[in-house]
Amino acid sequence: xxxxxxxxxxxxxxxxxxxxxxxxxxxxxxxxxxxxxxxxxxxxxxxxxxxxxxxxxxxxxxxxxxxxxxxxxxxxxxxxxxxxxxxxxxxxxxxxxxxxxxxxxxxxxxxxxxxxxxxxxxxxxxxxxxxxxxxxxxxxxxxxxxxxxxxxxxxxxxxxxxxxxxxxxxx
Numbered sequence: 001x002x003x004x005x006x007x008x009x010x011x012x013x014x015x016x017x018x019x020x021x022x023x024x025x026x027x028x029x030x031x032x033x034x035x036x037x038x039x040x041x042x043x044x045x046x047x048x049x050x051x052x053x054x055x056x057x058x059x060x061x062x063x064x065x066x067x068x069x070x071x072x073x074x075x076x077x078x079x080x081x082x083x084x085x086x087x088x089x090x091x092x093x094x095x096x097x098x099x100x101x102x103x104x105x106x107x108x109x110x111x112x113x114x115x116x117x118x119x120x121x122x123x124x125x126x127x128x129x130x131x132x133x134x135x136x137x138x139x140x141x142x143x144x145x146x147x148x149x150x151x152x153x154x155x156x157x158x159x160x161x162x163x164x165x166x167x168x169x170x171x
Contacts, residue, residue, distance in 0.1 A: 024089045032064070032088065033066060067082070
């Protein structure tokens with residue numbers, strides 16, 4: 001027997017949307033650019049969830065704009081934080097729940113960012129465990145990386161690594 005969702009272009013079930021809604025609701029969070037709170041969303045929860053599901057399975061779902069909130073940095077200044085709408089958080093959770101089990105095993109075992117059952121604490125534990133073996137650790141924050149890195153030091157590291165790969169040993 002052919003499942004109804006096997007004939008759809010996007011295999012998203014109503015249960016997937018409901019489960020995503022429950023997860024988003026459990027994390028609370030504030031309203032996005034549309035100013036719709038979780039309480040407002042719940043006033044017509046079945047209609048709102050149906051709309052998300054219908055748009056996702058038909059391929060007509062387009063994420064709305066994201067509300068930007070300025071968060072103060074410890075070092076001074078601010079950084080922008082994007083707050084998606086409740087509906088968009090639910091749609092994102094549906095996609096995450098669908099894709100994550102399919103692609104997670106393709107990541108390197110030492111990749112810790114935004115992965116299930118992985119944390120920054122585990123990354124630090126691994127770095128500490130390897131600190132006796134390796135003489136340096138690279139930690140990257142991509143934003144502003146090339147604006148702030150010591151380019152001479154970077155080129156030295158690239159040259160050192162490429163010489164090792166070519167079989168020239170330690171430099």
